[in-house]
Amino acid sequence: MxxxxxxxxxxxxxxxxxxxxxxxxxxxxxxxxxxxxxxxxxxxxxxxxxxxxxxxxxxxxxxxxxxxxxxxxxxxxxxxxxxxxxxxxxxxxxxxxxxxxxxxxxxxxxxxxxxxxxxxxxxxxxxxxxxxxxxxxxxxxxxxxxxxxxxxxxxxxxxxxxxxDRAPALDRLALRHPTDKWGGIHWFTPHYERHLGPLRDQVVRVLEIGIGGYDDLGESGGSLKMWKHFFGRGLIYGVDLFDKSQCDEPRVRTLRGDQNDPDFLRRLGEELGPFDVVIDDGSHINEHMRTSFRELYPYLRNGGYYVIEDLWTSYCPGYGGDETPGRRDEATAVGLVKELVDAVQHEEIPEPGARLRETGRSLLGVHMYHNIAFLEKGVNEQGGVPPWVGRAPFWGEAPD
The missing domain is CATH 3.30.1050.30 (Nonspecific Lipid-transfer Protein; Chain A)
Incomplete structure (x- = not known):
């Protein structure tokens, strides 16, 4: 690596x-x-x-x-x-x-x-x-x-x-710098624009896992160029299992590494972070997606977004998923997102557990769409509902 x-x-x-x-x-x-x-x-x-x-x-x-x-x-x-x-x-x-x-x-x-x-x-x-x-x-x-x-x-x-002119719509940029984020297979760009638009005029560091094209050098780097255009004040980093250094240019830098290697990911965060945006569009293997989130989320700044694409593989056994929803939540990307919904509510759970509490303290929101999730980082410690507020309806028994 x-x-x-x-x-x-x-x-x-x-x-x-x-x-x-x-x-x-x-x-x-x-x-x-x-x-x-x-x-x-x-x-x-x-x-x-x-x-x-x-x-x-x-x-x-x-x-x-x-x-x-x-x-x-x-x-x-x-x-x-x-x-x-x-x-x-x-x-x-x-x-x-x-x-x-x-x-x-x-x-x-x-x-x-x-x-x-x-x-x-x-x-x-x-x-x-x-x-x-x-x-x-x-x-x-x-x-x-x-x-x-x-x-x-x-x-x-x-x-x-x-x-x-700093205002090309992201769907236009996705077609101009060909990616699969808009049109045909996926329809992600409106969600990206909604969540990342407020960061567009800031100096940012963006990390995307997965550069595209596998070992075909001619089919790589479209999304990196799209992000370079969208974030006119940004530094764009791309990580891939294959050497994609032919995509390097001003404001775009690629690195070769394994998104399932915790040591590599930690070095990435320590040397190049904190990041404003991290996007996982890599192998789509569920174990890899969970590893990448666990290791890179600490290197995301407050106010930034961690984005997980291609959640459909949570239902594909070939990617480590399961066709039956919920049966392998502890091992899938969708299962991770479900867990993070609980993490956002950590102050309302009597015994949330150390991991849930630690993640939840810095997870402001979970925004879930078809095949993509946006995890919004920020201080999430408002104290919870006070203990003197009743935990059952005052007008009678809760329905079974």
């Missing part, structure tokens, strides 16, 4: 994510520590990652994007075509259709800071810069007409929205 260790670059990126919501002085210091060259390259990669598939470009549109930091300028060419991934290369040639320029600090603040909701005030824009300097050439250029301006506007809009 892979050695788990904290990463200096992760910590620097987390500092940058936090600084993007702070003062200009704090942000400047964070950029300086990470290095303006690195930050500019990561910002350009983030913009390209967030760009929606272009529509309305009608051919290849070239947009030059330059980020400035003091005397330094970092120029990149974005090429946009309908339905194709955005292509990015270094340098900005003279004959671009649109030139955009912005301060690096402004772009970092828009990308990684709290959502501002503004689409103006970040970029300086220049339409057809080469033609502006040559009126004769402009007269004969098809780009200078309304049709040309519309296709350039469509391309520019993709880039501007990638920087300033």
């Amino acid at each position: 892979e050695q788990v260790r904290a990463d200096r670059l992760d910590e620097e990126m987390e500092e940058l994510l936090g600084a993007a919501g702070g003062s200009e002085r704090v942000l400047e210091r964070a950029i300086g520590r990470r290095g303006p060259d690195r930050v500019a390259a990561e910002a350009v990669a983030e913009i390209a990652f967030r760009c929606a598939p272009p529509s309305g470009c009608r051919g290849d549109v070239r947009v030059g994007v330059t980020l400035t930091h003091g005397p330094a300028a970092y120029g990149h060419l974005f090429r946009l075509s309908d339905g194709a991934p955005v292509k990015v290369s270094e340098g900005v040639p003279e004959n671009v259709e649109m030139r955009l320029e912005a301060r690096l600090t402004d772009v970092v603040r828009e990308l990684y800071g709290p959502a501002s909701g503004r689409s103006l005030g970040v970029f300086r824009a220049e339409l057809l810069p080469a033609l502006r300097r040559d009126a004769g050439a402009a007269a004969g250029s098809p780009d200078a007409g309304w049709e040309g301006c519309r296709r350039i506007a469509a391309a520019t809009n993709v880039i501007v929205n990638a920087v300033s």
Whole structure:
């Protein structure tokens, strides 16, 4: 198994994510520590990652994007075509259709800071810069007409929205970065959006067990990209039994390990936690799901969520489940969730037992849906119903 260790670059990126919501002085210091060259390259990669598939470009549109930091300028060419991934290369040639320029600090603040909701005030824009300097050439250029301006506007809009728009619905992201969390087999994204939406604008650490694709490297990492897009201020960690390091990119890091190995899970929590969100979408084997919860829940912060997917395997003998509900509750994921419902009520149970009491003290709520459960962590010690309140109805005997 892979050695788990904290990463200096992760910590620097987390500092940058936090600084993007702070003062200009704090942000400047964070950029300086990470290095303006690195930050500019990561910002350009983030913009390209967030760009929606272009529509309305009608051919290849070239947009030059330059980020400035003091005397330094970092120029990149974005090429946009309908339905194709955005292509990015270094340098900005003279004959671009649109030139955009912005301060690096402004772009970092828009990308990684709290959502501002503004689409103006970040970029300086220049339409057809080469033609502006040559009126004769402009007269004969098809780009200078309304049709040309519309296709350039469509391309520019993709880039501007990638920087300033922080509101793609999670179901759209699940289709764009293919996962099975929405449409067809599972319909999880509305539940995720309901519970995790309030964390979306925060600096978070998200851990997902299971990267997908098994040993097929070409079918991996869709949900990690989805979470990276959804949590624009987050660090995303993925754990898999197979090596998925080809999925590593800025703000996404993978680790190889066994979700049924308590030592590995504890090292994971100690080095990379506390986490804001932990998602178990791993082997779906009931023993593994119970082990992962037992070892990782202590490394979830108050206010965070532990999510267990694919509860259907609780009814599959091949996954350690049982077709008869309730017969093997002590060994299944659904049985674990049932136990946790009692844990939430630990102060009302005369003798809850040490394990139930200890878990219940930090379990604020259990939210159960078809094949998925959200466990909400928080202080759950309100004292219970006082002892002087009667334990039987005062108006008569309880019905049999």
